[in-house]
Every structure is written in C-alpha cells, then in structure tokens.
Amino acid sequence: MNKKTSLKDIAQHLGVSTALVSYVINNKEKEARVGADMVKKIRQAVIDMNYQPNLVAKSLKSGQSKTIGLVVADISNPFFSMIARLIEDEAMKLGYVVIFGSSDENAEKSQSLINVYLNRQVDGFIISPTEHTEEQIRAVQKTGIPVVLIDRYFPDFPTDSVRINNKEVSEQAVDHLIGKGRNNIAILTYKTKMAHITDRTEGYKMSLKKHKIKVNKKLICEASYQDIEKDVRNQMLNLFNGEQQVDGIFFATNSLAVLGLKVIIGLGIKVPEDLAIVSFDQSDAFDFFYAPLSYVSQCLQQLVKEAINLLIKRIQQPGKSRNSYESVIVEAKLVTRES
Amino acid sequence: MNKKTSLKDIAQHLGVSTALVSYVINNKEKEARVGADMVKKIRQAVIDMNYQPNLVAKSLKSGQSKTIGLVVADISNPFFSMIARLIEDEAMKLGYVVIFGSSDENAEKSQSLINVYLNRQVDGFIISPTEHTEEQIRAVQKTGIPVVLIDRYFPDFPTDSVRINNKEVSEQAVDHLIGKGRNNIAILTYKTKMAHITDRTEGYKMSLKKHKIKVNKKLICEASYQDIEKDVRNQMLNLFNGEQQVDGIFFATNSLAVLGLKVIIGLGIKVPEDLAIVSFDQSDAFDFFYAPLSYVSQCLQQLVKEAINLLIKRIQQPGKSRNSYESVIVEAKLVTRES
DNA sequence: ATCACTAGCTTAAACCTTTAAGCTATTAAA
DNA sequence: TTTAATAGCTTAAAGGTTTAAGCTAGTGAT
Structure with missing residues (x-):
C-alpha cells in the first residue's frame, strides 16, 4: 500500500544527503569518513523506516x-x-x-x-x-x-x-549386461544428434565390439521427442515381435525406461530371466518394478x-x-x- | 564483449533525441507525432544496430x-x-x-x-x-x-x-475403500496443522462416520516432514505389526504413498487382497506397482x-x-x- | 503582414542507487 | 598568524528508460 522507503526518504527524514545514507548502508562509513553518531542515526532510521534496498536500481547502476x-x-x-x-x-x-x-x-x-x-x-x-x-x-x-x-x-x-562420461559409463553398462550372459542386446535411445545421447550409443557399440559381438542396426531403436509415447511403444513392439531374440536392453534415459517398461510389462516379458535391463538415471518408478532396475547414477x-x-x-x-x-x-x- | 546498444546510441547515431527513439520503439509514433520518414529511419537503425531494450531500466522507470x-x-x-x-x-x-x-x-x-x-x-x-x-x-x-x-x-x-476440494474428495476416496468392503481403514498423513492436509483427515473421518465406522486414533498415522523416510517406516510397521487388522489405507500425498508402498512391498502384503489402497496425487511409480494404484487426481x-x-x-x-x-x-x- | 495552429522535434525530470569530486569548518603545525 | 591537513559532509553525474512539457518553423487563414 504505502510505497517502499528509499534512500531518499531516509535522507530527507534525517536532513542529510542520500550519499551519506548509501555509504552507511553499504558499510563504507570508514572510506567515506562518516561521523560515528551520524552512522548510528542512519542505522536506526534504516530499521525504523524498514528500509529495503531496491535491487532493480542497484542492478541498473x-x-x-x-x-x-x-x-x-x-x-x-x-x-x-x-x-x-x-x-x-x-x-x-x-x-x-x-x-x-x-x-x-x-x-x-x-x-x-x-x-x-x-x-x-x-x-x-x-x-x-x-x-x-x-x-x-x-x-x-x-x-x-x-x-x-x-x-x-x-x-x-x-x-x-x-x-558426465557418457561413453565410458554406457560401455560399462553394456559390459555388465554381457557379463550376465546376454548377447542380443538392444538400446532404446532418442532420435537426435546431440552428443550426450549419441555418446551413449557409441559406448554401447564399443562394448559390443570389445566382446566381438556384431552390432545389429535393428537393435538400435531411436524414438523421436515428438510423440514420444507412441514412438517408444512402436519401437518396443517391433523389437520383441521381430525375429531377434533380444535378451538385454539398455535405456539411454530414465524417461525412455519408464515408457519402455510399461510395454515390457504389457507384453509379460520376465525380467531378468528373459530380459536383462540397465537404464540411465534414476526414477522412483524403478524401485517399484518387480525387479528393481540397474541404472547409471549421475551425481547431479x-x-x-x-x-x-x-x-x-x-x-x-x-x-x-x-x-x-x-x-x-x-x-x-x-x-x-x-x- | 561490445556493450549492448542503448536508446542513446541509436539517438546519437541518427542525431536525434532519445525521446523520439523511445516513442517509435514503443509504437507511440502517432501520439508523439513523429514524422513518417523519421519513423522509418529509426526502425531501420533499431534493426541495424541490433537494439534490445534494457528491461532493468524499464523496470526501474x-x-x-x-x-x-x-x-x-x-x-x-x-x-x-x-x-x-x-x-x-x-x-x-x-x-x-x-x-x-x-x-x-x-x-x-x-x-x-x-x-x-x-x-x-x-x-x-x-x-x-x-x-x-x-x-x-x-x-x-x-x-x-x-x-x-x-x-x-x-x-x-x-x-x-x-x-482443490480436499475434504470432499478425501471423503470420496475413503467411501470407495468402504465400498470395497473394507472397514479397518488407516490414513497416512503429515504431522502438520496446514489445512490442505488436515482437511484430508477430516474427509477421512467424515466418510467413516457416515458409514457408522468408529474412528480409531491408532489408524491415523502422522509422519513429520523431517526425517520423513524413517518416520513413515516406523508408522507403517506399527500399523501392520499391531493388533489392528488394517485392510485399507489412504495416503494423503504421493510422496507418502511412495515411501509407504516400499514398506508394504517389504512386508509382502498383498494388494488388493489383504490391503486396498488409495493415494492422493499421481506418480510414475504408481503405474509400476503390481496393482496400479487408485488415486485422487488434481487438475494442476x-x-x-x-x-x-x-x-x-x-x-x-x-x-x-x-x-x-x-x-x-x-x-x-x-x-x-x-x- | 499578422495571428493561430500544428507538425515535428527537443528538453528535462523522474525512477533509485553509487561514487568520484568538491566544499567547509575545524584542528594541527610552522 | 598563516598554511596545510583533515574530518565530515554535499553535489552531481551516471546507468537506460519514459513522458509531460516546451520549443521552432512552417502552413493557412484573415
């Protein structure tokens, strides 16, 4: 209702210049050689009049x-x-x-x-x-x-x-799946050229190559950001209805994993018996999946x-x-x- | 690197006053009777010099x-x-x-x-x-x-x-549990006096009373915001280890539900056979619980x-x-x- | 030729701060 | 007594905008 008090208001109230008030408020009373009792008077007025600095004016200056x-x-x-x-x-x-x-x-x-x-x-x-x-x-x-x-x-x-070290940690994630005896491993990722995502696919490929597993393009599923739900659904259905005997999947983000898991549940695929899973990032949802998911943890x-x-x-x-x-x-x- | 161009820069460049430039930029050329060719010149300079208004100065003014x-x-x-x-x-x-x-x-x-x-x-x-x-x-x-x-x-x-209508919708939620034949219904809520939460407990009580079920204080569990995980755990264990034959539970928020469900899973309680659940709000996690949760949906x-x-x-x-x-x-x- | 208008500008203050520079009265030194 | 130094204040500009008010030159009417 009543306007905020400004430096000017305090200055007028005390009958001094705004400069003096500014110096005191910014604790520059020494450099500016402000008198001790004046400092006191100003400090008190600042409290009494409930002065709050105007940060917009400060910014401008x-x-x-x-x-x-x-x-x-x-x-x-x-x-x-x-x-x-x-x-x-x-x-x-x-x-x-x-x-x-x-x-x-x-x-x-x-x-x-x-x-x-x-x-x-x-x-x-x-x-x-x-x-x-x-x-x-x-x-x-x-x-x-x-x-x-x-x-x-x-x-x-x-x-x-x-x-983060996207490539290396993705490689580790797929290494882990391979270590569990899987060799038909798919990746669900975004259709994008952004490096943080493509790095993850790179890591996936590096792991496969390291283990002499041939990279199968059909196992690299890319969903576009637009209409993501439908796209993930189609990609996943393709993956599991085709001839590939997919036994492992690496989700490149938690959002993809959440959507992908819903399809997996719908298809009645058993985890980890029929399918081993690693996802990037965490999600509350992962704890509730009947087989708590393995995941790549970023220290945000x-x-x-x-x-x-x-x-x-x-x-x-x-x-x-x-x-x-x-x-x-x-x-x-x-x-x-x-x- | 090079400073942003200001109104002044444009004015100097054209050899006119800043006022004129300001009028044109704010589309007040008519009120201010700015000449047609001057308007053109200013408009062009604004583009050429890539003028962007300083919102801080605007705010101050x-x-x-x-x-x-x-x-x-x-x-x-x-x-x-x-x-x-x-x-x-x-x-x-x-x-x-x-x-x-x-x-x-x-x-x-x-x-x-x-x-x-x-x-x-x-x-x-x-x-x-x-x-x-x-x-x-x-x-x-x-x-x-x-x-x-x-x-x-x-x-x-x-x-x-x-x-939202906390009281009424909570009453409906508990009505639903009662409709499913439950009559030992607990509520897990926060230890707080904030009305949006206490209203939910009120709704819970109203439903019970309406159905002639006695309100049992032992079934009203309150967890404090601090140390919430431990607190929920203890409250839930108390609830299910006691003599009460709890057969329904109403979670007052999704955060409480997520924590509570973890305990329920740990205890091996079967949903909905042994325990019927309704929660407030949604969560990705709810979809992954083996029995997808019923919940109160707010249109945010x-x-x-x-x-x-x-x-x-x-x-x-x-x-x-x-x-x-x-x-x-x-x-x-x-x-x-x-x- | 004079007056009244008006179109087309400019001036200047204001918003609230900060801060370099300037002013005045007092004190200390010579 | 004069000069120099200092304490303790004020002045004023600046930052980028907005906008009421003022100014000037030109037009048209008389």
Missing part, C-alpha cells in the same frame, strides 16, 4: 543483476527439476537468484528464452541445450555474458561445459557444483579466458541391482 | 518488473515442478518471467525468499505456504503486491487462494490457470479489492484402478 538464467528442456522432468533445485541452492548461497525456462527441445523457444534473459541482464547462463542452438550459444558468448552448458554439449564447438550435486563454480569464476573474471573454454567431466557410476 | 516470484516447498518434488512448469508457460504467454525458490517447509527460508523477491520488485507472488508463515503473507499483502496461495491455504486468514493445469488469472487480475487492478479476497476451489476427482 552496477550492471550486475545477480541473476542466473537457467534453460532446460523441461523443468517438470525430474532430472531437470533436481538440477534446478541444486542450482537454486548453490546460487542462493552466493546471493544469486535463478530464473528458469523450458525449451521443450525446440530451438525457437530456446532462442526466445535466451533473448528474454539477455534483456533482463542476467549475469550468466546455465543451459542444457537443444539441437541446432549452437549459434544461439555463440551469440551469447559474443556478448561477453558467461554461459556454462550442463549435461548436454556440442563436441565440435568450444564452450564451457560440465557433463557434483555436476551442479562444478557448473556453478565455473560460471561464477567466469562472472568474476570477465573478459578473461575468451578463447579457452573449460570442459569438466564428472564420473557417473553403474549401480547394479536385480534387473 | 515503470515500477513493474514483469516478474513473478514462486515459492514452493521443494521444486524437485514432481508435484511442485509440474506446477512450476505450468506457471512458467502461462506467465511466459503474458510476458512475465518466473523466479523460484524452495522453502523446505521452513518458515525462515520462506521469509528470506520473500524478502529477496520483494527487493527485486516482483509484480506478484504465487506461494504454496509452509506452517507459521501467515505473518509473512500478511506483510506482503500490506505492501500492496498481490499474493495468490496455491494448493495450500490458511482457513482463518483471508487471502487470495486457489486449491486448471489450478495454475486459475492462480495466474487471479494474480494477473490483482496486478492489473492494484488497490482494488483490498478487503475482499477470492478463494477458487478446483474439483479433484477419484480415479479408481486395481488397488
């Missing part, structure tokens, strides 16, 4: 908004909402606030989010990028505002990024910590390292259970 | 940040991340951006989030409040910045709020739409309706499945 822009594919996806939560915690500790947006794997939405955040003068970006957004990222880099990619990355295009906390550290480093040393970007790789590990 | 502050218990909880996602979509459509924070059911964290958002001049709040935060909400109301509570509410304290989309509508209405008619707050109740419905 300083050019720092103390805001981080987060762009992910979909904040309602547990994987990303967990990342968001961890980013929020780390950012808060450092006095930053997070604004978020979901790109829905759509380059246009991604661009519009980035634009909005740029106009709002975010101090830095954390982005889990979508296909065909390399130029968007490059444009941000040109502005001098730091960007750190998280989870996803562009191998042919230099950026700061934090991610560490991933986020590295991302924030890198971002803050960039924010605090602007201009530096324009031509040297850092890639941080966090080790994921395989958790084996009954499946 | 207008007092409107076009930002909504969202406070929930935990953004990584699927229930809230879905709400966040829906709010994001609605807000984006209207040109608003969302900043979010998690209170962890902690009144102090809630206060600090609210303070940060106030200092950042958010235009409105959407809050799913935690216990003992009535005064915080009241303080926000006093500032004149609109607040809409979502999901949770304070029955004795007037606010704008959007929620509608909930969020109502919340945003109400909030925007308040933002656009400031001062109005200071003493008349609105409560919107969205109907939730029972989805019955095998459990």
Whole structure:
C-alpha cells in the first residue's frame, strides 16, 4: 500500500544527503569518513523506516543483476527439476537468484528464452541445450555474458561445459549386461544428434565390439521427442515381435525406461530371466518394478557444483579466458541391482 | 564483449533525441507525432544496430518488473515442478518471467525468499505456504503486491487462494475403500496443522462416520516432514505389526504413498487382497506397482490457470479489492484402478 | 503582414542507487 | 598568524528508460 522507503526518504527524514545514507548502508562509513553518531542515526532510521534496498536500481547502476538464467528442456522432468533445485541452492548461497525456462527441445523457444534473459541482464547462463542452438550459444558468448552448458554439449564447438562420461559409463553398462550372459542386446535411445545421447550409443557399440559381438542396426531403436509415447511403444513392439531374440536392453534415459517398461510389462516379458535391463538415471518408478532396475547414477550435486563454480569464476573474471573454454567431466557410476 | 546498444546510441547515431527513439520503439509514433520518414529511419537503425531494450531500466522507470516470484516447498518434488512448469508457460504467454525458490517447509527460508523477491520488485507472488508463515503473507499483502496461495491455504486468514476440494474428495476416496468392503481403514498423513492436509483427515473421518465406522486414533498415522523416510517406516510397521487388522489405507500425498508402498512391498502384503489402497496425487511409480494404484487426481493445469488469472487480475487492478479476497476451489476427482 | 495552429522535434525530470569530486569548518603545525 | 591537513559532509553525474512539457518553423487563414 504505502510505497517502499528509499534512500531518499531516509535522507530527507534525517536532513542529510542520500550519499551519506548509501555509504552507511553499504558499510563504507570508514572510506567515506562518516561521523560515528551520524552512522548510528542512519542505522536506526534504516530499521525504523524498514528500509529495503531496491535491487532493480542497484542492478541498473552496477550492471550486475545477480541473476542466473537457467534453460532446460523441461523443468517438470525430474532430472531437470533436481538440477534446478541444486542450482537454486548453490546460487542462493552466493546471493544469486535463478530464473528458469523450458525449451521443450525446440530451438525457437530456446532462442526466445535466451533473448528474454539477455534483456533482463542476467549475469550468466546455465543451459542444457537443444539441437541446432549452437549459434544461439555463440551469440551469447559474443556478448561477453558467461554461459556454462550442463549435461548436454556440442563436441565440435568450444564452450564451457560440465557433463558426465557418457561413453565410458554406457560401455560399462553394456559390459555388465554381457557379463550376465546376454548377447542380443538392444538400446532404446532418442532420435537426435546431440552428443550426450549419441555418446551413449557409441559406448554401447564399443562394448559390443570389445566382446566381438556384431552390432545389429535393428537393435538400435531411436524414438523421436515428438510423440514420444507412441514412438517408444512402436519401437518396443517391433523389437520383441521381430525375429531377434533380444535378451538385454539398455535405456539411454530414465524417461525412455519408464515408457519402455510399461510395454515390457504389457507384453509379460520376465525380467531378468528373459530380459536383462540397465537404464540411465534414476526414477522412483524403478524401485517399484518387480525387479528393481540397474541404472547409471549421475551425481547431479557434483555436476551442479562444478557448473556453478565455473560460471561464477567466469562472472568474476570477465573478459578473461575468451578463447579457452573449460570442459569438466564428472564420473557417473553403474549401480547394479536385480534387473 | 561490445556493450549492448542503448536508446542513446541509436539517438546519437541518427542525431536525434532519445525521446523520439523511445516513442517509435514503443509504437507511440502517432501520439508523439513523429514524422513518417523519421519513423522509418529509426526502425531501420533499431534493426541495424541490433537494439534490445534494457528491461532493468524499464523496470526501474515503470515500477513493474514483469516478474513473478514462486515459492514452493521443494521444486524437485514432481508435484511442485509440474506446477512450476505450468506457471512458467502461462506467465511466459503474458510476458512475465518466473523466479523460484524452495522453502523446505521452513518458515525462515520462506521469509528470506520473500524478502529477496520483494527487493527485486516482483509484480506478484504465487506461494504454496509452509506452517507459521501467515505473518509473512500478511506483510506482503500490506505492501500492496498481490499474493495468490496455491494448493495450500490458511482457513482463518483471508487471502487470495486457489486449491482443490480436499475434504470432499478425501471423503470420496475413503467411501470407495468402504465400498470395497473394507472397514479397518488407516490414513497416512503429515504431522502438520496446514489445512490442505488436515482437511484430508477430516474427509477421512467424515466418510467413516457416515458409514457408522468408529474412528480409531491408532489408524491415523502422522509422519513429520523431517526425517520423513524413517518416520513413515516406523508408522507403517506399527500399523501392520499391531493388533489392528488394517485392510485399507489412504495416503494423503504421493510422496507418502511412495515411501509407504516400499514398506508394504517389504512386508509382502498383498494388494488388493489383504490391503486396498488409495493415494492422493499421481506418480510414475504408481503405474509400476503390481496393482496400479487408485488415486485422487488434481487438475494442476486448471489450478495454475486459475492462480495466474487471479494474480494477473490483482496486478492489473492494484488497490482494488483490498478487503475482499477470492478463494477458487478446483474439483479433484477419484480415479479408481486395481488397488 | 499578422495571428493561430500544428507538425515535428527537443528538453528535462523522474525512477533509485553509487561514487568520484568538491566544499567547509575545524584542528594541527610552522 | 598563516598554511596545510583533515574530518565530515554535499553535489552531481551516471546507468537506460519514459513522458509531460516546451520549443521552432512552417502552413493557412484573415
């Protein structure tokens, strides 16, 4: 109702200049040589008048908004909402606030989010990028505002990024299936050229080759992001109705696994007798499947910590390292259970 | 690298005043009687120089940040991340951006989030409040910045709020269990005085009374937010190791259900033969339980739409309706499945 | 030739901070 | 007594916008 009190209000109330009040509020009374009793008077007035600084004005003056822009594919996806939560915690500790947006794997939405955040003068970006957004990222880099990619990355295009060892851990996952005596192993993955996903297929292939198992293209199932439910269903039905005697499957993400498992349940396939399963990432759902799933565990906390550290480093040393970007790789590990 | 172009830059480049540029950019060329060729020149310069408005400066001038502050218990909880996602979509459509924070059911964290958002001049709040935060909400109301509570509410304290018919739908849920021939029905709920939860217990009791079943305090299990896993475990073990022949259970939230189901699986209890179950809210996990759970379905989309509508209405008619707050109740419905 | 209008601009203040530079009165030193 | 230094304040500009008010030159009417 009644407007917020500003520096000016306090200054007028005490009959002094706003400069003086500002110095005291920012604890610069010594540099500015403010008198001891004046300091007291101002401190008291700040309390009495319930002064709260206007961060918008501060931002305008300083050019720092103390805001981080987060762009992910979909904040309602547990994987990303967990990342968001961890980013929020780390950012808060450092006095930053997070604004978020979901790109829905759509380059246009991604661009519009980035634009909005740029106009709002975010101090830095954390982005889990979508296909065909390399130029968007490059444009941000040109502005001098730091960007750190998280989870996803562009191998042919230099950026700061934090991610896991997708290829290696996928290889381990398939090794594990082979170790269980399986040799007709399928992979369900996304139809995408994004490296974090194709790396997983690479790891799958590497494991097969290492074990002298021939790679069968029919066992590499790709579902597109659009109409994902139907697509997974069809891919899975194809897989199990065909002549291939699939005895193992590797799901490239937890979302794919959740959808895939529903089909597996529907078909009455027995796990792990008829089919051994490893998935990427966790899900509450995995614990309720009658044979708790083996999965690749990413330490999201560490991933986020590295991302924030890198971002803050960039924010605090602007201009530096324009031509040297850092890639941080966090080790994921395989958790084996009954499946 | 190179600084963003400002209004001033464009004005200098064309040798005109910033006022003129501002009028054209905001499509007020008619009111301001700007010459037709000048309009063209400015429009072209805006494109050539890639002008992007500084929203921080705009905010300072207008007092409107076009930002909504969202406070929930935990953004990584699927229930809230879905709400966040829906709010994001609605807000984006209207040109608003969302900043979010998690209170962890902690009144102090809630206060600090609210303070940060106030200092950042958010235009409105959407809050799913935690216990003992009535005064915080009241303080926000006093500032004149609109607040809409979502999901949770304070029955004795007037606010704008959007929620579901907790009591009635809980009664229906228990009616359903009774209809299945159960008469030793337990409820697992949180140890809290928040009305959205206690309403569910009320509904449970109402159903029992209606069916002339005596309410047994031993069947009302309350777990505290802190150390929730252990607490649920203990409560459940008590329930099933005691003399009560529990044959039905109503979970007051999906988080409680997920934890509770794990215990039920561990104990080897057969669903629905030995135990019939209804839970509040959905979860991927429910689909994987061998007997797909019956649950109370909230239409979050509608909930969020109502919340945003109400909030925007308040933002656009400031001062109005200071003493008349609105409560919107969205109907939730029972989805019955095998459990 | 004078006046009234109006089209087409500019000026300047305001939003709230921060901070370098400047001012004044007092004190200390010479 | 004069000069220099210092403590303790104020002034004013800057950051990027918006917008009411003011200014100027040209047009048309008288």
